[in-house]
Amino acid sequence: MKGTNLGELEEIVLLVVANLYDHAYGVAIKLEIEEKCQRKITISTVHNVLQRLQEKGFLESRYSEPTHERGGKRKLLFRVTKTGQGALAHSRDMRESLWRGIPGLAFE
Amino acid sequence: MLRKPFDWMLQKCCHPQLYEAISGDLQELYDLDLEAYGQRKADRRYWINSMLFLRYHRLRKRQTSKTHNNMSLIKNYVKVSWRDLLRHKTYTSINLVGLVSAMTVSLMILQYVVYETGFDRFHTDHDRIFRVVNDRYQEGKLVQHGTITYPTIGPTLAKDFPEIESFTRITYNTRAYIGYNNDLHLTEQFLIADEHFLPFFSFELLHGDAETALEAPFQAVLTESFARRLLKPGDDPGQILGQSIDVYGAPAEVTGILRDVPSQSHLQFDMLISYKTFIAMAGEEADNSWLWSDFYHYVKLNEGSSTETLAPKLVEFGKRYFKDGEVSGGEEKFFLQPLTEAHMDITMEYEIGIVVDGQVAWTMLVIAGFILLIAWINYINLTTSRALQRAKEVGIRKSVGAGRAHVIFQYLVETLMVNGIALFTSIGLVWLLQPFLNQLTALNLSLGTLWSGELFGIPFALLFVFAFVLSLLLLSLYPAMLLAGFKAKDVIHGRYKLEGEAVWLRKALVLFQFITAIALINGALAISEQVDFMLNKELGLDIENTLVVYGPSMTQWDSTYISKVDQFKGELQGLTGVKAVSTSGRVVGDRMGRIFQVKSNSNPGAKNLALNLVRVDHDFEELYDLQVLEGRGFEPTDHNNDPYLVDNVVINETAVAYLGFGSLTQAVGASINFYDRDWTIIGVVNDFHQLTLHEKIAPIALLPYYGTEHSYSIKLENEPTEAVLSNIQQLYDDAFPGNYFDYFFLEDKYLRHYRPEMRLSYVSNIFTILSIIMVILGLYGLTTMTLEKKVKEIGIRKVLGARVVQLLFHLARDFAVLMLIALALGVPLSLYVIGLWKADFAYTAQLGIGSVAMACLLVIVFTGIPIALQGRRVASNNPVNALRNE
Numbered sequence: 001m002k003g004t005n006l007g008e009l010e011e012i013v014l015l016v017v018a019n020l021y022d023h024a025y026g027v028a029i030k031l032e033i034e035e036k037c038q039r040k041i042t043i044s045t046v047h048n049v050l051q052r053l054q055e056k057g058f059l060e061s062r063y064s065e066p067t068h069e070r071g072g073k074r075k076l077l078f079r080v081t082k083t084g085q086g087a088l089a090h091s092r093d094m095r096e097s098l099w100r101g102i103p104g105l106a107f108e
Numbered sequence: 109m110l111r112k113p114f115d116w117m118l119q120k121c122c123h124p125q126l127y128e129a130i131s132g133d134l135q136e137l138y139d140l141d142l143e144a145y146g147q148r149k150a151d152r153r154y155w156i157n158s159m160l161f162l163r164y165h166r167l168r169k170r171q172t173s174k175t176h177n178n179m180s181l182i183k184n185y186v187k188v189s190w191r192d193l194l195r196h197k198t199y200t201s202i203n204l205v206g207l208v209s210a211m212t213v214s215l216m217i218l219q220y221v222v223y224e225t226g227f228d229r230f231h232t233d234h235d236r237i238f239r240v241v242n243d244r245y246q247e248g249k250l251v252q253h254g255t256i257t258y259p260t261i262g263p264t265l266a267k268d269f270p271e272i273e274s275f276t277r278i279t280y281n282t283r284a285y286i287g288y289n290n291d292l293h294l295t296e297q298f299l300i301a302d303e304h305f306l307p308f309f310s311f312e313l314l315h316g317d318a319e320t321a322l323e324a325p326f327q328a329v330l331t332e333s334f335a336r337r338l339l340k341p342g343d344d345p346g347q348i349l350g351q352s353i354d355v356y357g358a359p360a361e362v363t364g365i366l367r368d369v370p371s372q373s374h375l376q377f378d379m380l381i382s383y384k385t386f387i388a389m390a391g392e393e394a395d396n397s398w399l400w401s402d403f404y405h406y407v408k409l410n411e412g413s414s415t416e417t418l419a420p421k422l423v424e425f426g427k428r429y430f431k432d433g434e435v436s437g438g439e440e441k442f443f444l445q446p447l448t449e450a451h452m453d454i455t456m457e458y459e460i461g462i463v464v465d466g467q468v469a470w471t472m473l474v475i476a477g478f479i480l481l482i483a484w485i486n487y488i489n490l491t492t493s494r495a496l497q498r499a500k501e502v503g504i505r506k507s508v509g510a511g512r513a514h515v516i517f518q519y520l521v522e523t524l525m526v527n528g529i530a531l532f533t534s535i536g537l538v539w540l541l542q543p544f545l546n547q548l549t550a551l552n553l554s555l556g557t558l559w560s561g562e563l564f565g566i567p568f569a570l571l572f573v574f575a576f577v578l579s580l581l582l583l584s585l586y587p588a589m590l591l592a593g594f595k596a597k598d599v600i601h602g603r604y605k606l607e608g609e610a611v612w613l614r615k616a617l618v619l620f621q622f623i624t625a626i627a628l629i630n631g632a633l634a635i636s637e638q639v640d641f642m643l644n645k646e647l648g649l650d651i652e653n654t655l656v657v658y659g660p661s662m663t664q665w666d667s668t669y670i671s672k673v674d675q676f677k678g679e680l681q682g683l684t685g686v687k688a689v690s691t692s693g694r695v696v697g698d699r700m701g702r703i704f705q706v707k708s709n710s711n712p713g714a715k716n717l718a719l720n721l722v723r724v725d726h727d728f729e730e731l732y733d734l735q736v737l738e739g740r741g742f743e744p745t746d747h748n749n750d751p752y753l754v755d756n757v758v759i760n761e762t763a764v765a766y767l768g769f770g771s772l773t774q775a776v777g778a779s780i781n782f783y784d785r786d787w788t789i790i791g792v793v794n795d796f797h798q799l800t801l802h803e804k805i806a807p808i809a810l811l812p813y814y815g816t817e818h819s820y821s822i823k824l825e826n827e828p829t830e831a832v833l834s835n836i837q838q839l840y841d842d843a844f845p846g847n848y849f850d851y852f853f854l855e856d857k858y859l860r861h862y863r864p865e866m867r868l869s870y871v872s873n874i875f876t877i878l879s880i881i882m883v884i885l886g887l888y889g890l891t892t893m894t895l896e897k898k899v900k901e902i903g904i905r906k907v908l909g910a911r912v913v914q915l916l917f918h919l920a921r922d923f924a925v926l927m928l929i930a931l932a933l934g935v936p937l938s939l940y941v942i943g944l945w946k947a948d949f950a951y952t953a954q955l956g957i958g959s960v961a962m963a964c965l966l967v968i969v970f971t972g973i974p975i976a977l978q979g980r981r982v983a984s985n986n987p988v989n990a991l992r993n994e
Contacts, residue, residue: 026133027140043133044160047126063128069139073132 006058006091012037013049014058014088018080025064025075026050050078058084111138111151114158121162134158146232152567181514182521188501189522199490200526202889206882207530210476210483212537213878216545217476219538219553221469222561222568227372227451229562231310233408236273237447238415240265240405241456242426244438244704244718251438251718252702254457258398261442262405264429269421271413276304277383278375279394279403280460285662285848286379287354288338294848295334295378302383306364308408311373315346316364325384328353329364334378355381356389357662371552374451374461398435404460406447415444437704437716458699467948468868475631475875478624482879484583485617486886487526491519491587492610493893502591503599515592516585523584531576548867586613615926618890622930622971623937625876625883629963630938631945632876634955635869638946641801641953642862648796648805649696650733654854655828656695657820657836660844667749670814674744676843677727680822683839685832688823690731693723693815696798697858700808707781711768719763719782720806722798723813729758729793731823737761739776739791746790746812754812758791763807800861804950821854828853880970887923888974895919895982902982903990915983920975927971931964 006014016032017024030046033039053059064075080088118134119127134157141150193200228234240261244252262275278301285292299305306318306329313321314332321329330338335345338353345365352359360381369376387394394400409418426440433439445453452466502515538545539555546553561568590610663669677689694700700720708717726742728734734741739758746756759767759775769775772792779786795805824832837849895902902915910918939955946952 026129027136030137042160043137043157047130047133047161051126067132070132070136073128073135075132076126076129 006087009045009049010053010058011088011091013046014053014080014084017050017059017078018085018088022077022079024078029078053084054078056083057081058087111154114155118158118161130161155567155570185518185521186525188518189525192498192522193526196494198892199494199889202885203487203490203526204530204533206483206486206885207527208533208537209878210480210882211530211534212541213875214476214480215534215538215555215558216541217472218563218568219545219555219557220549220551221473222563223372223551223553223557224452224464224466224469225563226561227374228447230370230372231447234447236409236411237308238407238409238444239447239450240407241443241445243441243443244436245441246433246438246704246716246718251704252457253455255404255445255460256401256458257403257405257442258401258436259394259403260396260398261403262407265405265407265422265425268425269418271409271418273408273410274304274308275405275407276308277302277403277405278305278460279383279386280377283658283661284356286338288348288351291338292848293334293337294850297377298379298381299375299377300383300386301380305380308406309375311369312367314365314367315349318364321364322380322382323384325382325388326355326358326360327363327382327385328355328360329366329380330362331366331368331378333368335362335365355385358385358389360385374463376462398429401436407444415446418444433716438718465864468864471945472868472871475628475872478628479875479879479882482621482624482882482886484579485621486882486889487523487583488587489614489617489886490889490893492590492614493890495587495591495610496897498591499594499599502594503596506594506596506599512592516588519588519591520580520584523580523587527576527580527583548870614890615922618887618923619926619930621883621886622927622967623934625879625971626930626934626964626967627938627941628872628876628879629967630935630960631942632869632872633959633963634942634945635865635872637953637955637959638949639862639865639869641951642865642949643859645797645801645951647696648734648794651696651854651858653824653826653828654731655822655824655833655836655851656854656857657822657840657849657851659691659815659817659819660840660847661817662847663816663844665816669816670747670749672843673725673814676839677725677820679839679843680820680836683832683835685825685829686822686836687825688727688731690727690821691725691814691818692728692821693721693813693818694798695819695821695854696732696796697800697854697861698798700798700806703782703809705782706767708767708769708778709780710770710774710778717767718807719759719766719809720798722808722810723815723818724810725814725818726812728810728821731821732796734796735794737792737794738772739789741791741793742810742812747814751813752785755785755787756790756812757787758793758810759789760793760805760808760810761795762805763809764792766807800858801951802861802949880967884970884974887971888978891919891923891975891978895978899982899985899990902985903987906983906987907991912980912983916976916979919979919983920972923971923975927968931967935960935964 012033013029016029016036020028020032026043026046029050030041030043033041033046050059050061054061058081059078060081061076061078064077066072066074115131115134118131122130134154137157138150138154141153144150145153231237239255240257241255242252242257243250244254259277259279262277266272266275278299280297280299283294283296284298285294287293301322303320303323306313306321313329316329321327330345330348332345335348336343339345339348348362349365351362353362354360364380366380383394409415422442422444426442430436430438430440445456449466450461451463452469454463454465454467456463505515505518535555542554558568558572563571673691677691680686680689700722702718702720704716704718706717706719707715711717724742726744726746729736729741736758742756742758746754748754757780761772764772764775767775767780769778775789775792777789779788781787793810797805798808799806822836833851836851840847840849898919905915905918939960942955
């Protein structure tokens with residue numbers, strides 16, 4: 001596997017899944033990203049990222065109860081795993097340490 | 109609609125565990141889109157979204173790992189194919205020339221077809237909107253198949269049938285001068301529309317309220333560009349809202365500004381005038397008449413209601429209200445015509461909108477398809493006949509481990525390459541040739557028309573990709589299978605040849621090409637003969653050098669009008685260069701009005717008969733060179749200021765028989781009854797083509813009436829000059845102050861009716877030339893191939909004493925047999941199709957046996973040329989060259 005570090009989109013999706021907690025599935029994630037991040041994203045891209053994250057072990061999924069909307073199809077719900085949580089924390093720590101390392105003069 | 113196949117595709121392509129989540133998500137998004145954007149857009153987004161899922165191969169379970177090597181294999185295929193294409197430049201260029209020209213033509217035709225079939229689809233609910241049209245029968249015979257009905261039809265239908273959700277009622281006038289700020293502005297297209305019109309259709313209102321804009325009398329809605337024409341340059345069109353404009357001398361308030369009517373609307377207009385204005389001006393009859401038929405009705409059905417269930421009820425409706433002809437003089441049958449078909453149906457009389465011949469569009473599409481087939485057949489034939497050359501390559505590939513599938517895939521890649529190159533080249537060509545196409549069609553077409561268009565209700569881009577891929581598969585499958593069939597063992601032993609089946613198929617394909625070429629050349633010939641015939645046939649009257657000036661419709665009719673007109677005519681006649689002047693309600697080429705309640709004493713069995721009317725003055729027959737066959741023509745004394753005192757009528761020959769008179773002499777002096785009074789037939793004129801040759805000569809009655817809207821036909825000695833025109837205008841302005849002077853040339857306008865046929869003739873000529881060139885190129889390639897294999901055979905024959913002519917005959921024999929079969933099949937077939945096309949014309953040219961024979965001879969000569977040239981080259985070689993290589 002090609003490393004376990006997080007791409008930018010992957011990180012966003014992972015965070016959104018965490019945000020949505022028990023309601024994180026394809027469409028909800030797409031709408032949340034479009035609302036919070038002001039960027040367009042297709043549903044197929046969302047699914048692709050979700051699969052990749054699951055392969056990396058950052059997400060786990062299960063099917064919900066059958067629903068009345070969406071043609072009676074079940075939703076595939078995602079939840080962040082311990083590894084995923086670790087990866088997010090690691091990513092944040094790395095960024096913060098980089099931020100802290102910026103000399104005061106750099107942005108003048 | 110149409111979401112099923114995509115869903116099915118996803119189910120096949122996705123990992124089964126993911127499919128449910130994906131299709132659920134798509135469904136949910138679709139529901140959201142449906143609410144936000146409506147069905148069309150939601151459908152489109154659904155398709156795009158589901159297609160996008162296919163880019164991720166990770167969605168599918170990876171089964172094997174043997175695909176790793178694929179990329180480099182494909183690279184190798186491309187490289188080998190590329191080398192092969194470069195090495196055999198003749199074949200490559202024959203293939204490319206054929207494919208590129210066929211694709212270019214097809215893309216252009218597709219632009220046209222997609223454009224024309226896309227009419228009126230911008231209206232929301234366009235699939236639920238129908239136009240009420242009707243057929244009128246007298247004595248069981250169809251006398252009118254038209255779009256006009258009575259003003260009561262729409263409201264009564266809506267009242268009687270709960271299936272009808274809403275309706276709108278319109279009528280129109282051809283020309284009007286609109287006054288604003290002391291200026292007159294001509295509009296040649298405006299509608300009189302009721303208050304339902306704006307909410308019913310989806311024309312975009314920029315200012316004003318759709319519900320109330322056409323509610324009251326004397327209200328008008330203008331399009332943006334017409335408003336700009338009334339205002340000063342640079343003014344905002346919105347500022348005319350609420351102001352008063354002058355319509356037929358009465359002030360009307362501007363209550364709305366519309367965005368300009370989309371070009372793909374069969375209804376085209378500059379201005380809408382409220383229907384109540386019309387009622388106020390023309391009387392209550394315009395609202396409640398069961399006799400006056402100048403009105404168009406559109407209805408919208410409820411969702412779930414179908415025309416099938418409504419159709420029998422409409423027949424019932426016609427019987428109920430029209431009592432088999434007692435009310436209007438005809439038995440009335442009503443139908444619903446889908447809105448989206450209105451633009452493509454040319455059979456309807458009294459059409460309000462712009463109409464094209466749908467058949468022509470479809471015919472062109474079919475012919476384009478055939479051209480494409482010819483090009484692809486060339487491709488198949490050349491590839492298969494070259495198969496032997498590539499057998500070694502296949503043999504070697506197979507002996508180092510390639511399977512059948514690999515070889516097939518390789519040729520798929522090659523086909524994709526050649527066709528891809530051809531496609532991109534032709535897209536570029538279409539782009540370059542666009543101005544030419546637009547000039548020919550007088551439309552504003554572009555590649556964008558295709559990109560955003562639809563065909564058969566499916567987005568064109570999708571359909572195109574699908575069709576392209578499918579045809580590539582079909583195209584490459586046969587040659588690929590053939591090649592893949594070579595056994596490595598045989599190839600290495602040098603024992604390989606094409607089986608009988610392959611040769612047989614190639615012959616069948618060539619046969620098909622021949623037949624297509626023969627059919628096309630005959631078709632093109634028939635079309636151009638018909639066009640010549642129509643342009644040159646004696647019309648029974650003379651329209652040469654005739655100028656037509658529009659009538660002074662702003663002048664009020666009064667008891668002095670006739671003498672005023674006679675004085676004006678006299679002055680015109682005094683001008684140098686003017687031969688004769690006449691005024692009439694219709695000129696040649698105009699569709700005539702009809703009266704349905706004519707009774708003839710000589711035909712008492714017939715309750716009602718229908719006559720076409722033209723209102724004319726006493727100079728009409730002479731100006732148009734009509735022959736009075738019996739009795740007399742009109743004289744000044746036949747006119748009268750009081751319309752009820754006019755009671756003489758002149759009829760044409762067809763009307764004599766139609767009204768039941770045994771002879772011309774019997775007709776003259778007899779009386780017929782219409783408009784509730786008796787009229788005397790004072791004369792009979794010869795049959796003349798008032799309409800184009802598409803239509804049979806109808807029974808016509810000429811009535812001696814003057815009218816303010818009657819136009820003036822002015823016969824000139826020669827081609828009109830500036831001086832003559834300005835003299836005429838001077839006299840017109842003096843005689844009818846307050847009117848616009850406007851004119852046209854009768855010949856131009858009459859010839860315009862034949863423009864579709866002229867265009868078709870032009871296009872079919874191009875098609876024919878293209879197809880023949882491609883057939884010749886294909887034959888050239890094939891004979892070259894065949895001859896290369898026969899070099900030795902020819903050498904031996906020559907050594908044994910054969911002469912060049914004998915050899916040529918021997919070589920051409922195969923093709924000659926094919927050609928004979930093609931002639932035997934192609935000629936009757938094309939004559940049959942031509943017969944179908946000609947059924948649309950009332951008067952047709954006889955297709956000469958001579959010209960068919962000529963066409964066939966041409967095909968033979970053209971196909972013979974490549975064979976003869978190639979054959980001569982090989983046959984006249986010194987046999988030593990052919991044989992010493994052994």
